[in-house]
Amino acid sequence: MAASVYAFFGIQGSGKGTQAKLLAEEFLLKHISMGDMLREMAASGSLLGQNVKELIDAGNLVPNEIIVQVAEERLQKPDCIHGIVLDGFIRTDVQAVAIDAMLKSIGKPLTAAVLIDLPEAEIFSRLNDRLSCPVDGSVYNLKTAPPKQAGICDQCGANLLQRADDMDTEFIKTRIQHFYDSTGKAIEYFRSLNKLISVNGCQHIAAVYRELKSKLGL
Numbered sequence: 073m074a075a076s077v078y079a080f081f082g083i084q085g086s087g088k089g090t091q092a093k094l095l096a097e098e099f100l101l102k103h104i105s106m107g108d109m110l111r112e113m114a115a116s117g118s119l120l121g122q123n124v125k126e127l128i129d130a131g132n133l134v135p136n137e138i139i140v141q142v143a144e145e146r147l148q149k150p151d152c153i154h155g156i157v158l159d160g161f162i163r164t165d166v167q168a169v170a171i172d173a174m175l176k177s178i179g180k181p182l183t184a185a186v187l188i189d190l191p192e193a194e195i196f197s198r199l200n201d202r203l204s205c206p207v208d209g210s211v212y213n214l215k216t217a218p219p220k221q222a223g224i225c226d227q228c229g230a231n232l233l234q235r236a237d238d239m240d241t242e243f244i245k246t247r248i249q250h251f252y253d254s255t256g257k258a259i260e261y262f263r264s265l266n267k268l269i270s271v272n273g274c275q276h277i278a279a280v281y282r283e284l285k286s287k288l289g290l
């Protein structure tokens with residue numbers, strides 16, 4: 073049987089990254105995010121890596137053809153043999169089509185696309201409850217994951233802050249709109265192939281994870 077390949081989708085704050093990592097850990101799948109993969113390739117010193125490094129250093133977007141090439145090479149490494157979790161990897165419908173075809177061509181077809189679904193109102197309430205550490209970047213949530221001592225980072229003792237981004241309603245609305253406009257089309261592509269499963273993200277982490285596994289038949 074071919075190794076399982078999952079692609080996770082979800083707006084920032086949906087808990088998508090947490091769920092992707094939980095699944096990867098339990099089933100020994102390789103967790104890969106786009107940022108990590110491109111940084112790793114840039115540091116590799118290969119010809120393709122140098123190409124990626126130049127684009128990143130110049131602050132340019134890495135074009136789709138190169139992303140697909142990098143992914144094709146990365147996903148065939150031995151650590152991907154038990155399966156793969158692609159986290160926030162596919163951002164547009166063009167990438168969805170290209171990466172879906174590439175996965176088939178390397179004999180690792182997509183098993184399922186996973187959407188951790190969160191209504192807009194819930195996104196705002198979560199961002200409102202979010203605190204982060206200005207020193208080490210640890211993130212807390214007043215309702216779901218509060219610090220041990222109010223307002224103080226568990227890791228380093230610094231005073232926690234609410235990020236300006238998290239309080240800027242217009243900025244958040246723009247970010248949500250952007251997600252639906254671009255990534256929404258990628259999600260629709262997988263829905264049209266009957267490969268999309270949607271999980272209710274408005275639950276505690278453990279409950280989201282239970283629903284996820286049940287819908288994946290795991």
Ligand SMILES: [Zn+2]
Pocket residue numbers: 205206207208209210225226227228229230
């Ligand atoms: Zn800290």
